[in-house]
Amino acid sequence: MSEFATVSTPAQPASRDRATFFGTAYHKITGRNQVAIPKHLKRSIDEAQEGQLLLMRRQNERFLRLYTKKQFDKKLDEVKQNPELKPDERSHVVDWMARGAEPIEPDSQGRFVLPGKWMDALALREEVAFCGAFTFIKIWPAELQREAERTEGARLAPMAEKVTGILNM
Numbered sequence: 809m810s811e812f813a814t815v816s817t818p819a820q821p822a823s824r825d826r827a828t829f830f831g832t833a834y835h836k837i838t839g840r841n842q843v844a845i846p847k848h849l850k851r852s853i854d855e856a857q858e859g860q861l862l863l864m865r866r867q868n869e870r871f872l873r874l875y876t877k878k879q880f881d882k883k884l885d886e887v888k889q890n891p892e893l894k895p896d897e898r899s900h901v902v903d904w905m906a907r908g909a910e911p912i913e914p915d916s917q918g919r920f921v922l923p924g925k926w927m928d929a930l931a932l933r934e935e936v937a938f939c940g941a942f943t944f945i946k947i948w949p950a951e952l953q954r955e956a957e958r959t960e961g962a963r964l965a966p967m968a969e970k971v972t973g974i975l976n977m
Contacts, residue, residue, distance in 0.1 A: 827856035827876055829940030832957075834950055836935050841927055845874075845918035846938050849945055862909040863947075865926055870952055872926055874938075874945040880909065882943075922947075 833846035845853070853861065859877030866873070875883070887893070887901050914920040922932060930949055937953035939946040948956075964971070 826879065826943065827852045827858055828942055829945050830942075832937055832939045832953065834935055834937050834953075837922065837932060841922045841924065841932075842919050843922060843936055843947075845914055845920070845945075847918070849938055849940065850914070850918040861912050861914065861920075863912050863923070863926075864905070864909045865929070870930065870948070871939075872922075872930070872947040873941075874912075874947060875909075875943075879943045880905075 829849055829852055831846075831848060833849070835843050835846065837843050853876060856876065856878075858879065862875045862877060862880045864873050864875070864880075865871075884902055884905060887905065888898055890898065893901065910923050912920045922936075926932070932949055935950035937946075937948040937950050939948060939953065
């Protein structure tokens with residue numbers, strides 16, 4: 809199942825059955841490795857009431873993933889039900905996901921501490937970019953996100969006509 813799991817038709821509007829995350833916001837990292845979830849993303853988390861938050865990183869990704877417990881559980885279920893994986897492979901992936909997820913507890917203002925192991929692995933220093941990815945939030949080193957934004961136009965140019973048609977622009 810893709811990150812775009814909920815599709816609506818004109819006859820049946822999309823329901824608000826999960827938190828959705830959009831946009832990009834940059835935030836400073838304090839001296840105690842603390843960051844604050846941007847207000848618009850925190851509002852989506854609070855409104856959806858999907859349980860605690862889990863921070864994880866897939867093996868060589870250059871960003872962190874911030875999931876609500878509900879969305880993390882959906883990803884675990886997708887792995888458990890994946891017919892392309894053998895039972896022992898499913899078990900290993902589920903174990904890896906469970907071990908690799910770090911529960912975080914933001915305070916009332918959305919502040920939480922980034923684990924030191926990921927601060928080092930991703931070379932997080934002064935600032936991060938919180939990027940909505942529909943069902944989760946990507947937390948990038950700010951300089952990598954800014955570089956991606958600079959090069960995005962050239963990368964998306966071949967698809968521009970198709971996207972323009974979809975968006976009716």
